[in-house]
Amino acid sequence: MLNITYREIDKEIEEKIVSNFGKWVKEYDCLHYGDGCYSVAAMLNGQPVGFISAYPRIYPEPLNHYFDAYIDVIEVDENYRRRGIASKLIKLTEVWAKEYGYHQIASWSSDDKKEAIQMWYALDYCVSPAVMRGQSVIKEFRDKPIHGFYVAKILNSFEKSLNV
Numbered sequence: 001m002l003n004i005t006y007r008e009i010d011k012e013i014e015e016k017i018v019s020n021f022g023k024w025v026k027e028y029d030c031l032h033y034g035d036g037c038y039s040v041a042a043m044l045n046g047q048p049v050g051f052i053s054a055y056p057r058i059y060p061e062p063l064n065h066y067f068d069a070y071i072d073v074i075e076v077d078e079n080y081r082r083r084g085i086a087s088k089l090i091k092l093t094e095v096w097a098k099e100y101g102y103h104q105i106a107s108w109s110s111d112d113k114k115e116a117i118q119m120w121y122a123l124d125y126c127v128s129p130a131v132m133r134g135q136s137v138i139k140e141f142r143d144k145p146i147h148g149f150y151v152a153k154i155l156n157s158f159e160k161s162l163n164v
Contacts, residue, residue, distance in 0.1 A: 002044060004085060006092055009039040017048045021075055030073040038096045042085045050076035052089040069097035071107035090123055098155040105155055110148040125151040
């Protein structure tokens with residue numbers, strides 16, 4: 001069994017994540033810090049083998065006074081997948097988001113991550129196929145349809161989430 005520890009991401013861990021996973025993490029501002037944000041790394045022998053980062057997403061009008069926790073990125077090193085690391089990262093983020101008072105937690109995944117669908121279902125997320133158009137931060141995907149799926153899970157009643 002792996003001796004994985006989970007730590008909030010600081011600048012030192014961020015540098016290791018960029019080194020291990022690639023410059024895209026920094027280029028696309030995948031890690032979020034500050035009020036309403038949560039970023040955690042799965043660490044093995046002082047090195048990140050996975051990470052997750054969530055930030056507050058404001059609902060569109062007429063619900064723009066509500067927020068949800070949006071998972072911007074979740075990654076696990078290929079050598080450590082299918083060992084429960086992603087599930088643990090998500091569960092930790094759920095606990096944080098629920099305590100913070102978010103109504104729901106949500107994310108998006110492109111079709112190239114289909115292997116994650118069963119994990120999302122196992123964690124009681126709703127999964128909805130969708131096509132995003134022109135919303136990608138990746139230049140080569142802008143203004144092109146991106147096939148994938150949204151996932152979401154209710155954490156708190158709307159009444160409780162008003163405290164955010």
